[in-house]
Amino acid sequence: MDFLSTKPLSLLYLTLVFLTGFAFFPSIKTASDYFTLAYKGCAKQTFSDPNGVYSQTLSALFTSLISQSSKTKFFKTTSGQAQTTISGLFQCRGDLSNVDCYTCISKLPEISNRLCGKSVAARVQLLGCSIRYEIVGYQQISGFDLLFKTCSSSRATVNGFEQWRDSAFSAMENGVVSGNGFYTTSYESVYVLAQCEGDLSTGDCSQCVKTAVQKAQVECGSxxxxxxYLHKCYISYSYYPNGVPRKSSSGTGGNTGKTIAVVVGGAAGVGFVVICLMFGRSLMKKRDDF
Structure with a gap:
């Protein structure tokens, strides 16, 4: 009788400890850095806007770009009339979901206004998306001009790193053409990514990426x-000494923590119901025994 009366209580205690462990087990999350600022470029010249016409036109342009970002990853349009015309575009990384693209682009108007103010032309690049605008008549630059570069201060010490990197670059140069302007791949422990502007021709995209690769080899070395970042394309690469980690596509990796929380929560709920039933059954049995 003692054994029968104490076993359910012991089981209850152990199960509660088990579920409490789940409660404090760190949830698996995939931190997204898509919304991190990569760089900004603001024209030194600003527009005079006593009547607020340019500001209204730019605001209308941003609204149009944001509205399209939930449907496509590249869009180009104009706003305004005659001398107040402003052209602009946005682009999201090719592997972003429509939801993440919209979220990313929605952040850019405020960032652009804060960083560039009333510049006659501006470009703001986050790691996951970019936005660009210029007023009518603004002088364009070459599509292959270098806009921004960043190279890690850490140097690879392993033999063969540059060969691995260049092999990854070579595969990327070929893949970006067949990948419709966006491509990621890895070779050995080097992960690479390339993206061309959405309206770039196949030939120009290929040449732009090759130019960016050459600059990376010279500028970043080991x-x-x-x-x-060139005007019409950009590339990135990263070396992972312990192997390239699996990269979840946007829209799935970000929900991993939520999915696990639901599963754990559901399991905890079921477990609690089972415990209550067992405890109630134990009490009934004890009453029968007496």
Whole structure:
């Protein structure tokens, strides 16, 4: 009788400890850095806007770009009339979901206004998306001009790193054409990514990426990571000594923590019901025994 009366209580205690362990077990999350600022470029010249016409036109342009970002990853349009015309575009990384693209682009108007103010032309690049605008008549630059570069201060010490990186670059140069302007791959422990502007021709995209690769080889040397932004394309690479980690596609990886929380929560709920039933059954049995 003692054994029968104490066993359910012991089981209850152990199960509660088990579920409490789940409660404090760290949830698996995939931190997204898509919304991190990569760089900004603001024209030194600003527009005079006593009547607020340019500001209204720019605001209308941003609204149009944001509205399209939930449907496509690249869009180009104009706003305004005659001398107040402003052209602009946005682009999201090719592997972003429509939801993440919209979220990313929605952040850019405020960032652009804060960083560039009333510049006649501006470009703001986050790691996951970018936005660009210029007023009518603004002088364009070459599509292959270097806008920004960043190279890690850490240097690779392993023999063969540059060969691995260049092999990854070569595969990327070929893949970005067949990948419709966006491509990621890895070779050995080097992960690479390339993206061309959405309206770039296949030939120009290929040449732009090749130019960016050459600049990365010269500018970054043996740096374990780097990003090269040209006017019409950009590339990035990263070396992972312990192997390239699996990268979840946007829209799935970000929900991993929520999914696990639901599963654990459901399991905890079921477990609690089972415990209550067992405890109630134990009490009934004890009453029968007496």
């Amino acid at each position: 740096s374990i990571s780097g990003r090269i």
